């Protein structure tokens with residue numbers, strides 16, 4: 328067992344499991360976010376529910392651990408992969424043999440990580456530790472999360488436009504990451520064969536599009552309405 | 553197919569031995585028949601070099617009919633050249649245009665060090681095979697060939713896996729220099745059959761352990777290996793190897 332986590336497949340196993348865990352997290356996060364389309368009260372209630380629900384609170388450290396595991400192992404695996412070809416080719420053509428996303432998972436990942444850092448500072452940190460306006464919805468006092476989100480996307484003129492653009496590009500990067508990641512995770516866990524590869528790829532693409540489009544709707548909603 | 557002749561420019565990796573630094577040399581060949589194979593073109597080049605009193609280019613080859621896995625060469629950015637499902641010995645010069653510049657490099661991978669020019673040391677594959685790429689033979693009388701019924705589907709799939717010729721194109725083309733396609737083919741060809749199933753877990757564990765030791769990278773499922781493999785070995789075998797490996801770990 329101890330040799331398992333130092334073996335190539337063992338390390339990839341950790342990448343897959345943590346990755347699939349993050350896939351579930353993204354679905355939950357997106358669902359909570361889309362309440363924004365229902366207006367301030369709906370979103371604030373959704374945010375309040377997420378912030379106070381004991382299961383969600385319990386999951387937070389596990390989620391942080393999942394992210395860390397995924398990030399640390401991606402670096403360990405990637406560095407070994409770079410070292411595995413000490414002398415590079417002069418001419419390589421992989422345009423037809425693999426997808427661009429599959430060859431650039433590390434860069435897509437680093438991009439998404441950069442966004443994640445900004446995102447945590449802008450939202451998570453402010454909601455948890457910063458000064459929030461309080462409002463009362465249906466008799467319950469809660470943080471005005473809607474104002475925070477709407478503010479970032481609309482209140483700062485040009486900076487808000489840039490922020491929105493970065494936000495959208497980040498989710499396109501995440502979508503591309505998921506396009507390869509979803510199927511790949513199952514393949515690494517041994518849960519694929521010729522027939523399932525096609526099914527999982529299609530499923531992964533549908534999921535990637537829902538995530539990328541779903542999150543992109545939010546800045547568009549504020550920019551256009 | 554009617555044959556014509558083309559003139560080509562070659563950019564060939566030359567390296568005296570494993571420790572000397574190599575570099576690209578440029579050569580020109582004229583009137584190469586498009587019906588000739590890539591290795592025949594290399595023979596023409598070497599004839600020319602020898603005629604001029606120069607050292608011929610060292611490259612691996614043996615059967616020249618696509619079954620031994622000895623030929624290699626990274627041609628214009630592709631393992632075994634631009635054609636699909638063929639080895640370099642089966643690659644025709646009709647795949648190239650008149651006046652084309654052809655870049656020829658050895659397999660590049662930490663696990664496959666260059667011996668000389670375009671020849672690389674693929675002993676790493678032998679070491680992986682020694683770790684488990686076999687079925688242990690029991691003593692006793694010779695068993696009847698048809699005593700163990702095997703479903704057609706299984707024998708077909710095992711046969712597909714067994715068509716791997718150990719050429720190393722998968723490693724050469726993989727952006728991570730991973731040997732997973734090769735190892736998965738060798739694990740699958742035995743794991744799919746009743747005779748090999750008994751040792752399947754141990755085999756997967758031991759072969760992966762040696763593969764990891766020998767400087768090959770981690771598979772990231774890009775699928776480029778499957779596309780460049782001259783035998784069309786499927787990524788589904790890699791899933792099976794992962795499965796066998798995980799089962800072996802759980803069983804422990």
Ligand code: SF4
Nearest residue numbers: 716717719720722781
């Ligand atoms: S899997 Fe294909 S590319 Fe790899 S060694 Fe076997 S035949 Fe060659």
Ligand code: FES
Nearest residue numbers: 614616621623641
């Ligand atoms: S020389 Fe035998 S496969 Fe090419």
